[in-house]
Amino acid sequence: MKIYAGGINHTSKKILATSITILLIVLTISPIVNSENASIPILSPTDLVGDDKELHLLRGEHYLFVNASEDVDEFHIRFSFPPDYSYQVPILLEIFNDTTEKLLHYEIEDDTNKPNKIINFTIDAMEKDEGILLHFTCWVLVKNHDFSDLPEKVKFPRRWQLPEETKTWLASTEVVQKHSLLIRHKARQLRGIRSDVLEFANDIARYIKWHRFGLFLLQLNLGIFFPQDARTTLFINGENVGRSHLACAFFRSQNVPARVILAHNDQGFWTQMHYMVEYYVPDYGWVLLDSTKGKTPYETKRQIINRICYPEDENDTKTDYIFPYMAGEERWLWIDNDHVSPYYVDCDEGSKSQMFSESEVTTDCFTADYAFLLTQMVFHQYEQYLGMNLSGENQEHFQKAVDYQKQAIDKLIETEDPNEYIFYMDLAFDEYKEIEL
Secondary structure, eight states: OEEEEEOOOHHHHHHHHHHHHHHHHHHHHHHHSOOOOOOOOOOOOOGSSSSSSEEEEEEEEEEOOOOSSSSSSEEEEEEEEEOOOTTEEEEEEEEOOOOOOOEEEEEEEEEESTTEEEEEEEEEBBBBBBBEEEEEEEEEEEEEEOOOOOOOBBBOOOOGGGGGGGGGGGGGSSSSSSOHHHHHHHHHHHHTOOOOOOOOHHHHHHHHHTTTHHHHHHHHHHTTOOOSSSSHHHHHHOHHHHHHHHHHHHHHTOOEEEEEEEEEESSSHHHHOOOEEEETTTTTEEEEEBBBTTTTEEEEEEEEEEEEEOOHHHSSSEEEESSSTOOEEEESEEOOOTEEEEOOOSSSSSSSSEEEEEEEEEEHHHHHHHHHHHHHHHHHHHHHHTTOOOOHHHHHHHHHHHHHHHHHHHHHHOOOHHHHHHHHHHHHHHHHTOOOO
């Protein structure tokens, strides 16, 4: 669905801008979430101006089957959840009715490394050979960014010129071997005598897509994919996992921070998890690259980002759930019992995931920014109270707020009007404010 929500007049713009300014001041002096470690991402004044913006309502649906090989007591499954990150913000976690009754409790938690988040499912005891299903959807609001504001040319940075927080993604790891002589040699070939990071990124994207593509098709037809580290991928190509590792190795070898992104994108079919890359452009920020499609920059509307992988994630890898020879995948779920394992077959039978684009709205920047900021505020309230044992009026306010969030989602799909979405999210926010602990 795509519509154009008409612009607002000058007076309305001034009123909305003033409202947002007041809201920012209130949030600055009075945090919404009652937690020492929680914080509300605040938009800067420069985020409140600009051209019309696209809002996209995306939905990531998951079927997760797990089986027990022995009798087990109560245990936990932790599954990657979309972080509040850059141009995306989660709205709601929805559990479907066909989920097995063994699910006792669930909550959204901060992962070890920010901004990553996980869903912590508590599962009741299971008997040997018993299987269960967790069927759930993650709703996400995305402000599309096509990176058209990238500078024309960007010089390769020196290490001391990089922000300290980006240097983490210059590391060499077990699957991103940036010090490999073969990888460094190929990276220098791709770079040539040019000094532009963006041209280098485009050459990496094109090279990895078509590099020894026949070997990739052979592996695909045989159903045999080998280890997905960067060096092996350079020799025989690989799946989106290995391609992302190779891209990161190329970038890091030339002193450009790059990291693996776990995502669900617009492929149009059921998958396990999709792997992409972000590389750091000095004085600009992180830019998306899809090494499978051979394209960069890649618009933010085309995927839900589920996890930003750190070097320790690259070293904590596993064997693929479907292709037994494919080793070196970053994990997206963790089970704290060795006798319980996820059940994957071919993404037709067993566990699977897919992203769906449910609504697309083009509106003025004030409305888009307000909707995004309001969603951040409501989500942080929802996240805080979701795992709590609320009772009485507090539980009633929480349930009303969640119902309003669901209505906001429905209205954005049905009416194609961002103002309807904002109306119900405002009601949800008011209900959360009524909760007293």
